[in-house]
Ligand SMILES: *[C@@H]1O[C@H](CO)[C@@H](O)[C@H](O)[C@H]1NC(C)=O
């Protein structure tokens with residue numbers, strides 16, 4: 001009696017959830033053909049009422065056409081903004097969504113349901129994703145960023161909430177995620193769920209270039225990198241090594257041509273970006289922090305092979321700052337570009353034909369700004385895709401304070 005009542009209640013609840021969260025919601029004009037696309041771009045709503053992926057097709061010039069919204073099977077969540085107040089960024093991280101080209105999958109965090117969802121990418125129409133298996137427990141609370149290895153068969157997630165730490169999985173794009181034994185590790189942050197940030201939260205998680213280390217940025221004012229050894233079987237060292245440096249180290253972008261060097265955006269009070277020079281889990285030379293005058297919150301970074309430069313996006317001033325880094329790791333600011341009221345955050349640069357195309361989530365407009373990296377010191381807007389209006393017309397809840405992520409798949 002009791003158990004059947006619970007069963008009825010449970011199925012009523014799941015039916016209600018299924019009803020209010022349709023799996024696929026078209027955003028393209030009826031009859032739009034995916035023919036001729038070169039890939040797809042994705043971000044997510046990160047809404048507490050239901051997390052939706054928003055996908056767009058990419059044409060040969062790099063321009064976007066909206067395709068659909070897809071329910072991730074989980075919920076989003078917004079961190080509690082503490083000082084310095086930064087109301088537009090919900091997860092305080094880079095890398096809440098990642099794509100593996102060789103693995104032909106996409107993964108995202110569901111910060112509100114402590115899970116990770118993975119999707120198989122359909123080669124004919126990469127904007128039409130298929131969820132693989134079920135969302136998998138992230139091993140903690142408030143999962144916010146993901147790392148994948150080069151082969152596309154291992155994934156790690158960092159949790160930044162009351163249960164903070166990392167967890168790694170093997171990936172199979174037909175079966176989904178399987179936790180790796182010995183790869184659930186504590187980060188020991190004194191946090192809440194949702195986290196209060198951006199201070200005292202993780203900023204990004206990546207594998208080192210040689211994949212022997214797993215590296216997480218922690219923004220504490222006197223920031224540090226938490227670095228675990230990655231064993232052959234994918235398990236992690238029990239403890240992490242703490243490498244101090246920077247103020248609020250946020251993103252991590254490997255410095256091209258300098259093994260072990262990492263470029264981190266750093267929105268600390270007198271910072272802008274910090275460059276770390278690592279040999280394994282030790283510093284080869286002291287970290288170099290450079291100030292970006294007048295910055296509000298430079299939190300995301302991306303590299304362009306075409307210009308050979310790094311770009312950091314500032315969600316509060318809406319500026320993109322281009323930085324050149326020498327082999328010696330000396331660096332200088334090349335140029336700043338105003339993006340109006342975009343509130344740019346997560347970004348990806350990909351090479352399409354002869355062009356490097358820069359996709360920036362324009363959180364404050366609930367859209368995507370597409371730029372062409374023409375040369376060093378030359379960055380041109382080629383498209384401003386509005387997503388707010390089409391999403392509203394299709395009844396997908398999108399909030400500029402919650403949207404996250406920017407990932408691209410190319411054929
Ligand atoms: C943890 O955070 C709470 C709330 O901010 C604070 O009162 C407490 O002292 C902290 N504990 C440690 C061990 O840092």
Ligand SMILES: *[C@@H]1O[C@H](CO)[C@@H](O)[C@H](O)[C@H]1NC(C)=O
Nearest residue numbers: 186188236237238239240241
């Ligand atoms: C890990 O950290 C704990 C607590 O700080 C310490 O007792 C232990 O010896 C460390 N283990 C290793 C393998 O370094």
Ligand SMILES: *[C@@H]1O[C@H](CO)[C@@H](O)[C@H](O)[C@H]1NC(C)=O
Nearest residue numbers: 293294295317319336337338
């Ligand atoms: C933003 O970039 C513009 C254009 O280069 C520049 O004039 C302005 O000073 C920058 N603003 C800040 C706050 O850095």
Ligand SMILES: *[C@@H]1O[C@H](CO)[C@@H](O)[C@H](O)[C@H]1NC(C)=O
Nearest residue numbers: 315316317318341342343364
């Ligand atoms: C967001 O856009 C509004 C105008 O719609 C503007 O007043 C505000 O300054 C923008 N915020 C940021 C952080 O760019």
Ligand SMILES: *[C@@H]1O[C@H](CO)[C@@H](O)[C@H](O)[C@H]1NC(C)=O
Nearest residue numbers: 022025026392393394395396
């Ligand atoms: C969106 O919701 C409104 C109100 O519930 C409804 O009238 C409308 O048909 C819906 N539109 C779509 C495209 O589902």
